Amino acid sequence: MEKGELGELDALSVFLETLPDKLAKTPYDYTVYIRWMELVRAVGDIDSLRIARQHMRTRLAIPEDMLLEWVADEEAQPNALCDEMVLANIVDIFEKGVAERVSCSIWQAYIDFAKRVDSNKDAHARTAAEAAFGGAEYLFSILQRAAEATGSHYLQSHGVWVQLKDKVVQEVSREGDERRRSELVELLNTMFLERLSQPHSGLDETFAMYSEFTTQHFGTKYEQQMVNANKIVSSTRVKCAYRDSLEASLAKSDDSWDGYLRYIGKVIQDRAAATEEVCMLYERALALHCYLPDAWDEYILYMEGSADNNTQAALDVASRAIRFCPWSGKLWAHAINFTFLQQGHREATDVYTRAASTHAVDYSMLELSLAAAAWVGAMRLTQDCNTGTYAADLDTACNESIDKVYSLDIDTADPYLLLECCCASALIDSLNNVESARRMWMRVCKSRKTCANAWVSFAEFERIHGTASSARSVYRQAAQRRLDAPELVFSAWLRFEHAGGDLSKVYAAERAINLQR
Template sequence: MEKAELSGLDVLSSFLETLPEKLEKTPYDYNMYIEWMQLVRAVGDIDSLRISRQHMRARLAIPEDMLLEWVADEEAQPNALYDENVLRNVVDIFEKGLEERVSCSMWQRYIDFAKRVDSNKETLACNAAEAAFGGAEYLFSILRRAVEATGPHYLQSHAIWTQLKDYIEQEISRAGDDLQRSEMADLLQRLFLERLSQPNSGLEETFGMYSEFTTQYNGTDYEQQMVNANKIVSSTRVNCAYRDSLEGSLAKTDDSWDGYLRYIDKLVEDKKAGTNEVCMLYERALGLHCYLPDAWDKYILYMEGSAENIKAALDVASRAIRFCPWSGKLWAHVINFTFVQQGHRQASDVYTRAVSTHAVDYSMLELGLAATAWLAVMRLGHSNNPDTCAAALNAACNESIDKAYTLDLDTADPYLLLECCCASALIDCLNDVEGARRIWLRVCKSRKVCANAWLKFAEFERIHGTASSARSVYRQAAQRRLDAPELVFSAWLQFENSGGCLSTIYAAERTINLQRRLSQRRIERAICESRAEAPEIQKESLRLDEEIHAESTGIAKRRRSGSQYGVHSTGAVMEASASGEMASKLPYNQSKEKTMPSYSAAHYTGPSAYTKDTRTVFVKGIPLQYDIGNIAALFGGPGCVESTTLLTDRQGDFRGQAKVVLSSTDALIAALDKNGSKIGNNFITIHIFKPHHHTPKPSAAEVTVEVRGFSPETGNKQLGSIVRDVGPMIRVRRNQAGDTAFVVMGSHAAASKAADLFNGHVVDGCILSAKLAEDAAGLGRKKQTALANVNYTNFVPRATAASRPAKKMKIARDPQKPLQPVVATSSGQDIKKTNADFRQLYLGQEGKHSA
């Protein structure tokens, strides 16, 4: 037993050594106080236990059961009824506990304690009681206060009111003269009439008691007294029947908060209760749900709207933060009400207390709610004194953003209230557009997948920037993997339709369609992973991804070289890509990595063996202070990493990117699982490294089929799927305009079959036309030379289908100009030709020609 006590003392002493630091840093840590009390109780030190409870009560509201346990510990002290200090401690516990809650059970416990003290008539005990309670009539005072506080309670107030009635009747019987007896009887009659007008579960019993009281003390005027009382009781009975039905509905919900909320809303809607009765319902609900911030918020808003002054709402809000100090919404109420009642300085002190004591800085959302209220107070102060408060408002905005973005982004506010408040304050009060832009840049850089942040940034640029900067923000947002991409797509198209031109609308639609296809492919990959599809299906999924990636790379390449649609580089605010990483004016050979799709490890767990290329990962976002050893340790150490290559800029400085060759399949899977993890302040991106392969020279057996007539929106995947089964297909190429494709087949027979399949095939509402590339004109210098050697006098072009409407040309024969082409047929019919067929021809005089 002695060893156990010694070990308990050692634990307590070690805890007490770190306690002052904990109390200073985290004074609202509920678990810390509980641990402190448990250690002290195990040792048996009642004085230290009392100190721990007093420290907790100074910051937090102690639960009712713990308060009653504290009272029991104090009453268990030797000679408690004779010790003035013990009695004073118990009275202090009850008084402060009842300031924080309206509890019928706690009032009853307080009354029982006062009756127990009052029953001891010894002189020493009476003196101690009068000193502790502050007077000789303490029992009557407690009963009057209890009835006043709990009177609106429909179910439990009757028991407390009956005790007050019994006490007054005893005083009437003990009264020494008729005057005193008459005064007490008049008091009791007033209490009866007030009680009969108040809905309660003991109304009929109270009415019977009043009848007995009137018979005994007002017998001469009994009939008139009962008639008046019956009028009061008649209207109260109606309300009691109404309340009984609501109480039954509440009981069916097991006294849940939703049940109380419906109860209160019904009373307010039907106007069947006064303010005191509605407040009592809130107090009843909070007695069971005191750690629910929404319940306190509803109560505060009700008090703010119905109270005669703001002080009642401030009192409720001050109680609320003692029960729920982690709620930024409740701190915001206290800040606002304090500013209205006491001024700017006291409101700032409240916010400082909330932040410095780590009450709300565990969550960006809760901190943002409190900081938003504080910034509103600062803005009001700036409007009153713009010269002296400008610097303070600017510092407050930056301090709030800095504080919020040191916290976990998973706790961020989806509505961005703090960010909008800071940006609005800088623009409206300080006219600092660049400061607001820096805030939105930081927000979008930190919250990369939040569509709402990008939309608000784009709206900011539309109002305070230029159309080009707003368009750049929309483009960056559309290329990211956002939580709600369709919102960004819709806003971008609306922006372009209202203020853009045809070229910008077309570019926006092209980017949006591509991103939708990429998103669809990601969904399909996820479905394949969940269903554990065969490796062949996974390979097909990867192949389709590569085609989409190749197309997106082509779009980026055309954008950097200058688009044919009139969309030029404008030095945008930021350059972004489909992978979701930030970049700024990178050359193409560096920034093309940004559009590479990231694959999960499930796509690389097939039966085939891994090569060194497939075990190489590309890592971005590495802190600049990392070296090869740190990067190797990130992936498991030398046993999991074969080699590491750091990528540097032109000056030889590390740029936060590296290629890592892993030693095994398991190491590769483990590395890919780290994609998106956070190192320091950076989020790293990891994906399979794809080396750039040069396009192989075509072999002698390869034959190219030229395909025309489709829309530039049609992808290579759609064209390739048409002829996939006719023979070996090597690759699909596109011209710069995107309206002509060259499908390279492995043999002449396969190319002929492919041309037949393409001719007349409908894709996206367009009819395709195809021919072997060796029959096409205008494809290169060799073909042009061969076409120049043709005898144009007898040249009859072959009619072909085209992607654009053909023109009807009528060419007359002129012997004086033998090199001029003449188009003729034996039937004399007009020939339909495309522009390509007449590209190298000299058109002669237009007219009819007969064979």
């Protein structure tokens, strides 16, 4: 064994010693998995490379280039296309890949793989393929699914659809039974007409193919068929011209996220696209900007407001989002909210626990606060289903979330105090526990001494649930501190005193404030 290989083995050995601890502490750290894969690839251990990739896939979305590289490595094994286990592994990689993202290139790679497998006429290989794919008609099934999944992609769907069409044409030419042949011709006709009504960049080519198809199969009915088709195409051409202008603008923006936002906003405003077409625009954007939490957030909000089965659709997108951007508290909050709506508070708690216990978002008080606020909100809404332990569970949720968040770096705190306000509202409005809420605000202000928003919220709490004197005391304490936004406290204090109508208190507040200015 050469010196370089020994060095690589030593590096791998050292890395593997600390790997379990790293995975336990930071299972969402991309760099750990990348380094793991680099080291096992360097020593040529394909089995360990597969294990590393599988570990990564349990937590994170695997980037498209890495997914296709994984397929290539599996297919490079000896007799891969005849080995049921290898074929099943590759099918599993593709199936999870297309479930995670809408990608014409991944679907095309899947189709190409299925074609390579299908071209092997060896009986043993065919048996292995049917077992791995789950049926004999696997190529046709994949083509159908690919065409359905990518059909709304204005620029790239044409190539996939043509392959499905060609497969059906091939079946027509092979079919000896006249009745079955007529059914396939009718299927093709329906496919063409549906495609001609759908805006896509290959519309003229599709129309030309339909003309050839009609000439071949409809004889004397050709003219009427083409008249009907031409009506459809005329309408679709108008839509294509509209989309072409938007595609040109998008290209000028270098396919930026802002460019996609303008594109999406325009088609929604003009009511110029069906829901599935808008979703495809989001999917296209995410193919390029999958590590941008705001892009996922926009998509989730759209799905919740527009999809037929909106809650499940939003949950599906949110579940994908946290695999791409596990550092985003906002995306975890979406996953918690929609899990609660679809499955209940226990499952929502499991999602929050996954976020909080795996160090996905605990680098930031703000990010963890967003996830924790969603969890507290879910717990608050469980009163009807768990009356026996509701109060204790909600109180525990509030205290545990505050404890967890306030153990982090105070410089990363949420300036808007979403979690704190959420917990205070839960403690007061749901549990009528004013003292617990007061203790929480005292702790918050003690930890965030310079946060004007925290002091104003505490004073407002005392105004409503305490006394004028206790509220005034909070304002006075706050005014004496070096705050991040002192005028916020000063103006709130003066409004409070003016509302009380006691001029002596107003002037006393003004004197105290002037001393700090």
